[in-house]
Amino acid sequence: MQTAPSESPAAVVVAALYRFARFDDPAALRGPLEQLCRAQGIRGTLLLAREGINGTIAGTSEGIARVLDHVRALPDCAGLDVKLSSAAAMPFHRMKVRLKREIVTMGQPDVDPRASVGTYVEAGDWNALISAPGTILIDTRNDYEVELGTFAGAIDPETASFRDFPAWFRRERERLLGSGKAPRVAMFCTGGIRCEKSTAFLKQEGIEEVYHLRGGILKYLETVPEGESLWQGECFVFDQRVSIGHGLVQGSHGLCHACRRPVSAQDCASPLYEEGVSCPACHGERTDEQRASYRERHRQELLAAARGVAHVGAVIETG
Structure with a gap:
């Protein structure tokens, strides 16, 4: 057990x-x-x-x-x-x-991680791989996740959704890998599942030397001592903890319950931040009517908390 x-x-x-x-x-x-x-x-x-x-x-x-x-x-x-x-x-x-149609949505029905994936790299061997000359390091997570933290030297695709990753790679492939023999590519994600699909996708695209971090960032932060770590910042997680750091301790970020993006102490000090209603990232994306609705929902959540019962209006999805 x-x-x-x-x-x-x-x-x-x-x-x-x-x-x-x-x-x-x-x-x-x-x-x-x-x-x-x-x-x-x-x-x-x-x-x-x-x-x-x-x-x-x-x-x-x-x-x-x-x-x-x-x-x-x-x-x-x-x-x-x-x-x-x-x-x-x-x-x-x-x-x-x-x-669901997919357990992690990439929108590439021909990609099958059971048939072919990249080479797994254990957390203890990851530093050597990504520090080696000629390794292209790609963060496969979404833009709001990368903003909290990533590995030194990693490429950020700046994608809003994992579904955007294939189009990004096809568009940037020549710039990233050149026109000759492709260099080795190392990729990582939060827990490993997105890399199962992204490495399978790259293999299908003809990239032979593809690696990914076994167990993802979570396993790396759990097992690699902070003094030896090449990770910078915190790691976004899809639950109420919002972010974690080395040793899997809870991080310093909160969550905007309007847009589900993480918020820092600096974000919370912004005049555009209102708990349960808006943050600097989403304030301009919402109407006054939507913010009024979020404000009422937040009021109901506070009332439920005061009564000692759970309010099910705010739920974070697993990504």
Whole structure:
């Protein structure tokens, strides 16, 4: 049984998990999985598709262990990728198991990570690879994630969605890799799942020497000592913790509940920031009517908190 790092026996266990597998009937898997999660008091989001399972859940150590055992018993899921951490409080409002077309949306139906992916690189070997001359390092995450932190020297595609990554690479390929023999390409993401697809995509595009960080940034921050780290900043996570740092400790960022983007202390000091309503990034994207709606929602959330009950209006999705 896998255990999570925890500073206190009462700490909430957070499990980020995924597995590319063949589910002939994902709808049939949904009910039993959701029923078990609810019975164990688990909250979070799990996505099921024909290509596998992905999500982040939180709960007691025993409850998480029971759910992980259940998932590992699903077809071709014995090798489930799981990264465990802890939180001081429950980081999710409710439990959802959703059926999706893809467990991570790239919009490239011919890309199959089960058939071909890049070469996995362990966290302890990552520094040597990305520091080697001739390595092109690409951050496959979205722009708001990269803004919080990334590896030194990484290329930021400045994409708003992972779906934009294929078009970005095809457009920038010659500038990045040249017209001769392609250099080695190393890519990384939060937990590893987006790199499964992005490296499979590059292999399909004819790039032979492709590498990715096994376990993603989360595994790197968990295992590589801060004094030896090439990571700069914090890592965005898709739950109420918002960001984490070395050792998987909770970071310094909050969340704008209007646009789901992270906010720093500087953002919160801006006249465009209003808790639960707007931040500097989204203030110009919303109308006065929308902000009024967010303001009322935030008021209801505060009232619910004062009564000691959960308000389910604000939910962070797993990405």
